[in-house]
Amino acid sequence: MNKMMLKAGIFALSVVSATVMAKVSPEEAARLGNDLTPVGAVKAGNADGSIPAWTGGYSKSAEGEAPERPADPFADEQPLYTITAANVDQYKDLLSAGQMAMFNKYPEYKMHVYPTHRTAAYPQDVYDVIAKNAANAELVAGGNGLANFDKHVPFPIPANGLEIIWNHITRYRGGAVQRLVNQFPVLENGDFVPVLLRESLVFPEYLKTGREADDDNVLFYFLQEVLAPARMTGTVLLVHETIDQVKEARRAWLYNAGQRRVRKAPSVAYDGPGTASDGLRTSDGLDMFNGAPDKYNWELVGKKEMLIPYNNYKLMDTELSYDDIIGPGHMNQDYVRYEKHRVWEVKGTLKDGERHIYATRHMFIDEDTWTASVIDHYDGRGELWRVAEAYNTQFYYHDTPWMAAEALYDLNSGRYILLGLANEESEYMNFDIEPVRGDFSTGALRRMGIR
Numbered sequence: 001m002n003k004m005m006l007k008a009g010i011f012a013l014s015v016v017s018a019t020v021m022a023k024v025s026p027e028e029a030a031r032l033g034n035d036l037t038p039v040g041a042v043k044a045g046n047a048d049g050s051i052p053a054w055t056g057g058y059s060k061s062a063e064g065e066a067p068e069r070p071a072d073p074f075a076d077e078q079p080l081y082t083i084t085a086a087n088v089d090q091y092k093d094l095l096s097a098g099q100m101a102m103f104n105k106y107p108e109y110k111m112h113v114y115p116t117h118r119t120a121a122y123p124q125d126v127y128d129v130i131a132k133n134a135a136n137a138e139l140v141a142g143g144n145g146l147a148n149f150d151k152h153v154p155f156p157i158p159a160n161g162l163e164i165i166w167n168h169i170t171r172y173r174g175g176a177v178q179r180l181v182n183q184f185p186v187l188e189n190g191d192f193v194p195v196l197l198r199e200s201l202v203f204p205e206y207l208k209t210g211r212e213a214d215d216d217n218v219l220f221y222f223l224q225e226v227l228a229p230a231r232m233t234g235t236v237l238l239v240h241e242t243i244d245q246v247k248e249a250r251r252a253w254l255y256n257a258g259q260r261r262v263r264k265a266p267s268v269a270y271d272g273p274g275t276a277s278d279g280l281r282t283s284d285g286l287d288m289f290n291g292a293p294d295k296y297n298w299e300l301v302g303k304k305e306m307l308i309p310y311n312n313y314k315l316m317d318t319e320l321s322y323d324d325i326i327g328p329g330h331m332n333q334d335y336v337r338y339e340k341h342r343v344w345e346v347k348g349t350l351k352d353g354e355r356h357i358y359a360t361r362h363m364f365i366d367e368d369t370w371t372a373s374v375i376d377h378y379d380g381r382g383e384l385w386r387v388a389e390a391y392n393t394q395f396y397y398h399d400t401p402w403m404a405a406e407a408l409y410d411l412n413s414g415r416y417i418l419l420g421l422a423n424e425e426s427e428y429m430n431f432d433i434e435p436v437r438g439d440f441s442t443g444a445l446r447r448m449g450i451r
Helices: 002-014 088-094 097-105 124-136 161-170 442-450
Strands: 081-083 111-113 138-140 145-147 176-186 195-202 218-228 236-242 251-256 261-264 296-309 337-350 360-366 372-378 384-395 400-410 416-421
Touching: 081 088, 088 097, 088 296, 097 372, 097 384, 111 337, 138 161, 161 296, 161 337, 161 360, 218 442, 236 442, 251 442, 261 442, 296 360, 296 372, 296 384, 337 372
Parallel strands: none
Antiparallel strands: 081 111, 138 145, 176 195, 176 416, 195 218, 218 236, 236 251, 251 261, 296 337, 337 360, 360 372, 372 384, 384 400, 400 416
């Protein structure tokens, strides 16, 4: 019965026009917390039990101050099976084209598949906000903006692909968080130079002063400081992420240590080069996908079961060095955990007249967190070019699903970029910051650059 209901729901969603902007009915909204989880996922497990029912996720109270790196609650588990180049065809229905291509390019590539745990859990006030959004939020400005929207996940019961993309863009990642992580542009032979970044992500409602009139079109504030290597130290990026970026472009400023001045940075958008990415990542490729969705037509393909990275606590292990994890062509897959989960499948195709290095983005978005967990990127000739994976992890002391890391593999060059590791750092994730609005001003940017 569950399988039949799921198929019927997919068909209904697939025929809804992407121009529909209406909020759901009260009857539909009432499904949240009943047959759907509070964020809109199917609460029931799948037919054969390989995906269990969601029963509240995994949440834990810390004794004293919560550690920055949560311990692996599944450390004693063994893989159910391992996929290799020899048996990958048996699992092709559970993999994306990009994941399949990794096995073709790298004969030693493998995936360890573990039991599925639906660990996603959020604070109750986030659930309350999402329930309110279900009954009120709407797309406006041709789908490039949101109305009657509060903080996170406007469309827990989505009607089209664009609404699902908005759910990924606005998903909860902690209301105010600072992290110290590394970005690694990795050469074909496995060589790399870490780029140490301190990043702050704050939604306006979580500033100590709360949301004000100046925040009306602001989704979140983002601050990124390069701390190493020495030749890049002092570069600071400030972003006021606008909700409707067609009406008002993303506000971005860059402090360049060499020039000793703050300047606007309009290229920090779309396919502009990502910070210190050595040409491997576009600006809108950070966090798998970010920014204005207006360059693409977003087609909802449906929902499917898929093997995606999940509960990747091993990637946070301080006993591991960066050399342990990073290798030629790809990460050491012995430290990556895959599980079977249900995902929304959305295909973004570049609109006529628009320009971007990616003509198609084929996205697979986890139903429990709204995180884009795998994205296949195609060039203008329709050729598969790059594949991205998000290494989902539940920060269970803070009821926050996020990533232990994200990787983007270039199938043509054999290079890749990896962001998020902090195994060799004394600091990592801080969910207890108390930012003020002045922390995200151009004056603060200048002060950070010269100290």
